Structure formats: C-alpha cells, structure tokens
Amino acid sequence: MSLAGLFNEHWPGVALFDLDGTLVDSAPDLAAAVDRTLEQLGRKPAGIEQVRQWVGHGSPILIRRALAGKADWEPANISDEALFDDALKLFYQNYQQLNGQHSTVYAGVEACLEALNERGCRMAIVTNKPEQFVGPLLEQMGLEHHFQLIVGGDTLNTKKPDSAPLLHAMEALKGSRGTTVMVGDSAADVSAAQAAGIPCVAVTYGYNFGRSVQTLGADAVVDSLSELL
Ligand SMILES: O=C(O)COP(=O)(O)O
C-alpha cells in the first residue's frame, strides 16, 4: 500500500511506534551508560558513533556487542557469562541515572502524534528497550500522553523481530491486520511487521546499524514523520 493509503483521515486505526531511533534520539544516553559501564570494568569507552550502530536488539545484545568490542552489529558471542551478567547489571544502574538527560525528540514527531490522536488513532510503543526505562523516557520527552500501551523488550518472552510484541499490542488496542501500521527505524521493526502481517513505514534517520533502510523491504520510507500527514 502507498503512504497515502496507509495514512489518511480514515487510516490507520492503530499505529505501533518503535521508540529508539524513531521517536527519540536516545543514543547519547545509551552511549554514556555503555561507556560508563565499560570504564567501570576497566575497559576503553566505545563512543557514541559505535554505540549508535549497536542499538536495536535490546539492552542484553547491546551489552554483548559492547563487551565483544566488535565494530559490526552481528549478535556477539562472549565466553564469560558472569562478566556479561555484571556488565548488564551495571548498565541498567547507569542507564537508570542517565536515561533522558541528553535524549531528544526527532523533528516532526510531536505534530504527527498529535494529528493521529486527533483522528482517533490508537497508539502503542513497541520497543526493544527494557520496559522500566520506557515510561520515564516518554515522560521526560513529554510524549507519554499519546500512548495507550507500552510493550517493552522484556514485557513478553520475545522481542522484535518476533511478531509477538506487535500482535500483543494489536490485540490490546483492538487493531486488525487491515487497520494497523508499524513505524520503525531498523530491520527488527520491518521483520516483526512482516511476521505480524502488517505494513511498516521506515524512517531514514534512525539506527539501522549504519546501513540504508531502503534495503529493508518496508512499505514506505520517510525522512520525517511529518511526511505521514
Ligand atoms: O533498546 C533497543 O535496542 C532499541 O529499542 P527500539 O526497539 O525502540 O529501537
């Protein structure tokens, strides 16, 4: 379906939004928390440009990537599971303190959410970010009132690219396959939407591991959420 078919005065009935890299540029705080964690473990910081490319599959994989220290984004195998457990715990403590401090809402997001709300569209956040951090970040960004539901990376037993978080949100918001759209920035979002049988709009400015979103097979690609209106 075209973008005009997906977003008009009648559609969508339900919109599912990814958070990091789609609504909020949270990489500065994620990177600060990763780097603080690495320093606490006596390691060199990774830096924001590197961390930006590791975000998208949830915090446990982010920390595995940081410990493996590899420049690429493939899920990293690390042999020391005790070190991983310690690092993840430290990361959660650090991110708890830093979450939202230097994060910003992308241009076009607020106007888009307001317009969809006015049209009666029901909206959920479907993110791989652990649930405990999602509400506080949305509140700090002034976006929480737009959403009826938050599905975090640990709300269910599986996360994106699995379809379950999307199907869970659709059921809760009474969205059918024909009336629900996913909006995201990465391969995990597009794959989850395809698995759930719903269309997906991808944004070009997010954290798709430094790769072009044009190749993901999204139904539409936009440079700003204002294009949805
Ligand atoms: O925490 C992550 O890895 C990414 O979260 P997202 O699903 O909102 O992009």
Ligand SMILES: [Mg+2]
């Ligand atoms: Mg994202």
